[in-house]
Amino acid sequence: MLQSQFHPLKTNASTGELYLPLEYHPNIILTTPRLSDIPKLPDLLNDPGVCIWLRGPPFPYEIEHSEEWVTKLVEETEEILQELKDAEGNDTLKLVGGSPVRCIREIKEDGTDVLIGDIHLRRCETMELAPGIKNNSESWEDSPKLLGLANMRRENGDPEILWSVGYFLATSHSGQGIMTSAFKAILEQWAIPRMGIRRMIGETYAENYGSQRVLEKNGFVFREIVKEHLEAKGKKHDICVFDLNVSL
Numbered sequence: 333m334l335q336s337q338f339h340p341l342k343t344n345a346s347t348g349e350l351y352l353p354l355e356y357h358p359n360i361i362l363t364t365p366r367l368s369d370i371p372k373l374p375d376l377l378n379d380p381g382v383c384i385w386l387r388g389p390p391f392p393y394e395i396e397h398s399e400e401w402v403t404k405l406v407e408e409t410e411e412i413l414q415e416l417k418d419a420e421g422n423d424t425l426k427l428v429g430g431s432p433v434r435c436i437r438e439i440k441e442d443g444t445d446v447l448i449g450d451i452h453l454r455r456c457e458t459m460e461l462a463p464g465i466k467n468n469s470e471s472w473e474d475s476p477k478l479l480g481l482a483n484m485r486r487e488n489g490d491p492e493i494l495w496s497v498g499y500f501l502a503t504s505h506s507g508q509g510i511m512t513s514a515f516k517a518i519l520e521q522w523a524i525p526r527m528g529i530r531r532m533i534g535e536t537y538a539e540n541y542g543s544q545r546v547l548e549k550n551g552f553v554f555r556e557i558v559k560e561h562l563e564a565k566g567k568k569h570d571i572c573v574f575d576l577n578v579s580l
Contacts, residue, residue, distance in 0.1 A: 337416040337426055340521050341433060350413075352433045352521060354513045361445070362433040362514060364413075365405040369435065372447050373398040381503035385540050387564040388498070405434075427489030427528045430454075436501065436514050449501035449511065451518055453527070455484055456494045461533055461558070461573050489528035496533050499546070506542065512549045519550055530578045538570035547574045 341350040352362040377383055377393040390397055412432045419426040436449035456462065460476035486493045501511045523529040534552050536543040548554070552574035561571040 334421065334423060335425060337419045337422070339425065350432060352517055354510075354517050356513050357508075357510055359439045360448075360510055360514065361437055361439060362451070362518060363435050363437055363445075364409050364432050365402055365435050367402060367406055369447055370398045370402045371395065373402065376447065376449075376500070376502055379503055381506070382500050383565075385537060385543065386498075386500060387562060387569075391565055425526065428526060429488040431518055431522050431527065433518065433522070436510070438505070448505050449499065449514070451497065451499045451511075451514055453495055453497055453518070453523055453529070456480060456496050456533065457484060459483060459494065461535065461561075461571075462494055463533075463555070463575055491528060491530040493529070494531050494533065495523075495527075495529050496535065499543075511542075512546050515546055515550050524578055530580075532576040534574040534576070536572050536574075538572050540572075544572055544574070547576075550576070552576045 338350060341352055343350055349363055351364075354360045354362070374393045374395055374397075377386070377389050378391070383389070383391050383393070389401075408430065409432050412428050412430050415428055416426060416432075431451075431453055434451050434453075435447060436451065437445040438448050439445045457480050458476050459479035462476070462479065483494055497515070499511060499515065519529075532552070534547040536547065538557055544554075553576070555573045555575050558571045558573060560568040562569055
């Protein structure tokens with residue numbers, strides 16, 4: 333019997349939405365992004381306990397930022413879902429370039445859910461923190477920028493693709509192991525078998541011990557600290573770099 337191209341995702345019987353449950357947190361699920369997340373995201377990303385650890389999102393995070401970002405995520409997700417739908421009936425599971433489920437939600441007693449976080453798997457656009465890269469190389473062919481372009485052009489499923497991960501969780505739910513479990517679920521059930529991910533790096537601020545534990549508990553190995561690697565929100569940060577290599 334052929335497996336569905338959406339395997340191992342579950343389907344909400346009421347809404348038809350795809351989701352991935354967490355083994356040790358039965359009230360937490362990973363779902364696709366929704367346009368209804370637009371008004372909710374600013375409160376999450378403007379929380380001082382969340383935004384202090386994030387490099388990318390602007391601060392303050394306005395509704396306009398949310399509209400642009402969530403709309404983009406929904407479009408990207410729909411493209412992945414269409415790829416999977418088009419591949420239904422094939423005898424092998426298709427390798428895709430992203431995860432359709434990424435939004436972390438808590439299911440309430442009345443059956444409704446609330447957005448509490450996000451996990452984003454993405455290809456490294458620059459290879460400056462890739463293992464073995466020398467940023468002082470005089471060769472253009474070995475430059476982090478050119479290697480990053482090559483990384484972005486590789487075919488989906490190529491084991492040489494270098495991936496990175498970004499995530500955040502509402503402060504109201506921190507310290508409960510939710511992010512570790514959510515990352516474990518998406519890594520083991522989707523990223524490795526359905527995206528072909530074999531190489532990843534994880535970057536955290538040197539003082540973000542919680543994020544470092546999430547990476548370590550999911551098999552990442554500490555490599556180095558890069559001093560004053562980036563500036564975010566007016567402050568320079570040392571970065572801890574972790575590596576994950578998947579052997580099958």
